[in-house]
Amino acid sequence: MEKEAFEILDLGILMLVVALCIVTGVTSTFMTNRRAYGYNETYMQDKNTTVKNNAYVLKEYGSFDASLSRAELMLITQIQDSNMPSPKNIKIHDTQFNVNYTYKENLITYGQYMASAILSDGKDTKYLISYEYEINSDGKTKNAYFNFAKTE
Numbered sequence: 001m002e003k004e005a006f007e008i009l010d011l012g013i014l015m016l017v018v019a020l021c022i023v024t025g026v027t028s029t030f031m032t033n034r035r036a037y038g039y040n041e042t043y044m045q046d047k048n049t050t051v052k053n054n055a056y057v058l059k060e061y062g063s064f065d066a067s068l069s070r071a072e073l074m075l076i077t078q079i080q081d082s083n084m085p086s087p088k089n090i091k092i093h094d095t096q097f098n099v100n101y102t103y104k105e106n107l108i109t110y111g112q113y114m115a116s117a118i119l120s121d122g123k124d125t126k127y128l129i130s131y132e133y134e135i136n137s138d139g140k141t142k143n144a145y146f147n148f149a150k151t152e
Helices: 002-045 070-083 107-118
Strands: 089-092 095-098 127-135 141-150
Touching (some): 095 107
Parallel strands (some): 089 141
Antiparallel strands (some): 127 141
């Protein structure tokens, strides 16, 4: 009888230790995940932060002068197909085209438009984006677009 009592006591202590380990591990994992989520959210809101928490977010290198390279300009034509803000028009030099929501149907076409417009520009050319519009004589907007102009 005494042996069975010690076995039940051993089993109870083992269950207590396992329960403590599980609770501690889950709590630690939850807190780490919550901290990582918070760091990523902060990072997405402010990409110009100089001090990054490098254990939980990706390091970002580069200049943050708001200028875009040729490669970034090409990338814009590929990612704006699904989320292009109004007025859904892009103008680069003299080429202006409308970007409709097609979920990747016109990506090649948009890329070709952009490539033909910037192919003659230098490799290190930088561009700035601005919103521009033209007004009719009655005061209504005739043509609105996002203009990509070369920086000097």
